[in-house]
Amino acid sequence: MRLIAAFLLATALFAAEDQPKLTISNGLVEMKVLPPDAKGGYYQGTRFDWSGQVASLQYKGHNWFGQWNAQYDPKLHDAIMGPVEEFRTNDAGPGFDEAKPGDSFIRIGVGAVRRPDDKPYQSFRTYDIVDHGKWTVKRRADRVEFTQALKLGGYGYIYKKTLRLEKGKPVLAIEHSLRNTGTKHLQTQQYNHNFFVMDGKPTGPDASVTFAFDPRATLDLKGLAEIQGRKLVYLKELATGQSTFTQIEGYGKAASDYDLRLEHRGAGIGVHITGDQPIVKLVYWSIRSTFCPEPYIALSAEPGHEVKWKYTYEFYTLP
Numbered sequence: 001m002r003l004i005a006a007f008l009l010a011t012a013l014f015a016a017e018d019q020p021k022l023t024i025s026n027g028l029v030e031m032k033v034l035p036p037d038a039k040g041g042y043y044q045g046t047r048f049d050w051s052g053q054v055a056s057l058q059y060k061g062h063n064w065f066g067q068w069n070a071q072y073d074p075k076l077h078d079a080i081m082g083p084v085e086e087f088r089t090n091d092a093g094p095g096f097d098e099a100k101p102g103d104s105f106i107r108i109g110v111g112a113v114r115r116p117d118d119k120p121y122q123s124f125r126t127y128d129i130v131d132h133g134k135w136t137v138k139r140r141a142d143r144v145e146f147t148q149a150l151k152l153g154g155y156g157y158i159y160k161k162t163l164r165l166e167k168g169k170p171v172l173a174i175e176h177s178l179r180n181t182g183t184k185h186l187q188t189q190q191y192n193h194n195f196f197v198m199d200g201k202p203t204g205p206d207a208s209v210t211f212a213f214d215p216r217a218t219l220d221l222k223g224l225a226e227i228q229g230r231k232l233v234y235l236k237e238l239a240t241g242q243s244t245f246t247q248i249e250g251y252g253k254a255a256s257d258y259d260l261r262l263e264h265r266g267a268g269i270g271v272h273i274t275g276d277q278p279i280v281k282l283v284y285w286s287i288r289s290t291f292c293p294e295p296y297i298a299l300s301a302e303p304g305h306e307v308k309w310k311y312t313y314e315f316y317t318l319p
Contacts, residue, residue: 021055026142026165029172029315030058033144033163034081038132046127047077047086048193049109050135051146051161052174054082059170059315062269066197068290077124081195083174083313085109085161088296089188092121094155104130104152108159108178108188112152142167149181156182157301172313180301189280191296192311199267203291204237206266209284211248212259217284219246225286238288248282248293260293265318272314 019042021032034042036050043053057064065082072079087108090097095105099115107113112131133150143164150157158179165172180186198207209232217227225234225244238244251257258275273293281296301307 019055022137022139022144024139024142024144024163024165026167026169028059028168028170029165030056031163031165031172032056035137035144036135036146036148038129042074043080044074045077045079046107046110046113046125046129047123048080049085049087049161051109051148051159052082052144052163053080053084054163057082057172057315060317062199062267062317064196064198064269064271064315066200068195068197068287070289075126077126081197083172083192083194083311085190085192087188087190087299089186091123094184094186094188095152096121106150106152106155108157108190109148109161111148111150151182154182154184155186156180157186170315172315174311174313175308176310177306177308178299178301179306180303183303185303186299186301188299189296190299190309191281191283191294193294194262194273194292195290196262196271196292197290198262198264198269200289201264201266202237202288203234203286204266205234207264207286207291208233208262209291209293210261210263211250211257213250213252213257216249217246218249221246232284238286240288243285243287245285246283248284251279251282253278258295258297260295262291262293263318268318270316270318272316274312276310 019034024031032055034053034055054065093105093107099105101117104112104114111129111133113127113129133148136147138145145162148159160177162175211230221244255276255278258279260273263270277297279295280298283294285292299307
């Protein structure tokens with residue numbers, strides 16, 4: 001089993017290395033970004049937003065992102081790397097509830113996809129994409145800007161996301177805007193899955209997550225991890241096949257609670273994440289190769305209106 005897993009991981013790493021990348025730097029941090037590509041892109045699934053995939057982020061000889069999943073297929077729902085994001089409208093996408101089998105609905109950041117049957121939406125299912133929308137990618141020395149424009153029936157939007165390295169700081173800003181160009185109200189939730197792979201070190205007692213509030217886990221962490229004060233800590237190193245999953249409660253209605261600090265003492269690095277919107281849901285998931293807080297925010301745009309939001313990642317080394 002370990003040999004099979006190693007082979008699959010090696011195959012996935014080769015696939016990642018073979019992909020064209022956009023390199024940006026501010027002189028302190030160097031980041032390699034995988035652009036959206038319907039024909040040859042590293043990720044072609046329908047769960048996550050195609051823009052802003054980060055293959056690596058290097059600072060002071062350390063790396064915060066990379067391949068975490070041993071299985072690879074470009075259309076696999078989670079064959080993706082970096083601080084990746086997903087939009088969910090009624091746990092699906094705009095237009096899903098109205099769509100009949102054979103009709104299309106929207107996955108923001110992906111495109112218009114076909115509803116194949118009358119089954120409920122399934123996050124881990126890959127749907128056929130019938131319209132990718134119009135993607136535009138602009139790169140400068142220290143940033144990459146992605147724009148996707150799409151219309152389907154009464155729904156329409158222009159979605160922009162910019163990954164920008166701040167001048168003179170080990171800081172990544174992820175800036176978003178969503179303009180409603182249709183006739184129907186756009187209401188959705190969006191979250192960042194945060195697939196951190198800190199120097200390839202395993203998830204275990206060296207890893208921790210600190211929250212800005214007193215967190216409560218809603219599900220059993222199986223003796224693998226526990227809440228200690230404002231920290232989630234690991235009691236043992238996760239073996240291949242082991243995982244933790246829970247929702248986290250305890251946050252309030254202020255954007256100041258969107259404040260997370262992930263550290264890995266074995267790697268000697270950490271990251272401080274803040275957002276400018278209140279958390280409306282917080283999921284936590286981890287396996288041996290990655291540990292991931294997933295904060296959700298709520299977004300709403302009437303026709304003709306635009307909503308903006310921003311996440312900030314500050315990278316640092318530990319003493």
